[in-house]
Amino acid sequence: MKTQLVIIGGGPSGLLLSQLLHLAGVDSIVLERKSRAYVLSRIRAGVLEQGTCDLMRAAKAGARMDRHGKVHAGFLTAFGGRTARIDLEGLTGGKTVLVYGQTELTRDLYEARDQLNGTILHEVDDVELNNLTGETPFVTFSHNGETHRIDCDLVAGCDGFHGVSRRSIPNSVRNEYEKICPFAWIGVLSETRPAGREIIYSRSQAGFALCSMRSDTLSRYYIQCPVTDTLEAWSDDRFWSALSARLPASIADKLDTGPSIQKNMAPLRAFISEPMRYGRLFLAGDAAHIVPPTGAKGLNLAASDVFYLSNAVIEFYKSGSETGLDAYSQTALARVWKASRFSWFMTRMLHNFEGPDSFDDRLQDAQLDYMSCSKAQQTAIAENYVGLPF
Ligand code: RFL
Ligand code: PHB
DSSP states (O other): OBOSEEEEOOSHHHHHHHHHHHHTTOOEEEEOSSOHHHHTTOOOOOEEOHHHHHHHHHTTOOHHHHHHOEEESOEEEEETTEEEEEOHHHHTTSOOEEEOOHHHHHHHHHHHHHHTTOEEEOSOEEEEEEOTTSSSOEEEEEETTEEEEEEOSEEEEOOOTTSSTGGGSOTTTOEEEEEEEEEEEEEEEESSOOSSSSOEEEEETTEEEEEEEEETTEEEEEEEEETTOOGGGOOHHHHHHHHHHTSOHHHHTTOOOOOEEEEEEEEEEEEEEEOSEETTEEEOGGGTEEOOGGGSOHHHHHHHHHHHHHHHHHHHHHHOOOHHHHHHHHHHHHHHHHHHHHHHHHHHHHSOSSOTTSHHHHHHHHHHHHHHHOHHHHHHHHHHHSOOOO
């Protein structure tokens, strides 16, 4: 087989990249390790920046998102029994975010790829990237019991944190930066009314809680838990009572609870691998970086990477210029570091790190108190939450 670009990974990064390139006349083949049903069963992000939405529209995959996504003009923070609203729209001169699930966004991208007869091979195994620093890279893999080879010009590593692409860059070239949080999140999806009209980020002595939603009848909640906990230890009843205890009484008293239809646990970490290019391999999304989800940035960073990379690849094929490809890693990383800074700031401000009555705990109280009365601090939070420009 032969194509212009092999894309490893059929998550949001890989699908969006292949769709944007296809629309510009660049051929690609997407290799995905899991089945489509499995990819579409993952419940993850929920908050889209305007830049991400614009890119979905440019990819001709934004119609359902525009119909069903909910515009949010602000979010609530809760702490010490009170709440403070971050007025995204007012503080940023009219910018908002869209609440629309990653699962739905991925489904829209699959449908858009199907409509253009895009090639996506599912359940591939043993993917290996070869000759990345030569003129003629090739990718080998097994599919339906047979070994295959695709010759190509470029390879995009969109295969997430556990993928093979980043590991194909020699250790001597890679610089990795990592901070692991001493806790995880348990997430629950339930067919219940959301706790409020807007997303609520809550800090309490018992730990962090987040109330989000997918629709008027579908809620998404997260709470901080010890990283050593198992899902089995968290019955629905235990989850709901822990969540209620971490919310101000005015919100907890009205909480609509019910059976969880999905429950998962995710460790929290910040991770960045530099550079994002090695020869003819370009990393995008979680393959190159992970942010703690408190700032709702992971999927949005995947989108900005794809924006820079798709433009660079299109320029390469239109004019033969490698300027965009050469600049890709540095341009993408500049935005990645800023979003990581914000995600880390939100994580530190809202989670229980060192336990009650510690130095850290008092600093967090001071930070939240400051935020609640400082328009400058709220503006900085709003500017980052709606997404820095790309
Ligand atoms: P993905 O989604 O992990 O997709 C990578 C794909 O590659 C496949 N793969 C391979 N394929 C072939 N060969 C191999 N060797 C392969 N190895 C792996 C995988 O099967 C998979 O299909 O990465 P991508 O596309 O870069 O997308 C990134 C986003 O998924 C991620 O950043 C977000 O989900 C992060 N995130 C959030 N981001 C936001 O912008 N806003 C949010 O509100 C938000 N909330 C979250 C989140 C992530 C969470 N978790 C699960 C940590 C909330 C949570 C709880
Ligand atoms: C979600 O709805 O899944 C969500 C919302 C905000 C975050 C993280 C996740 O910061």
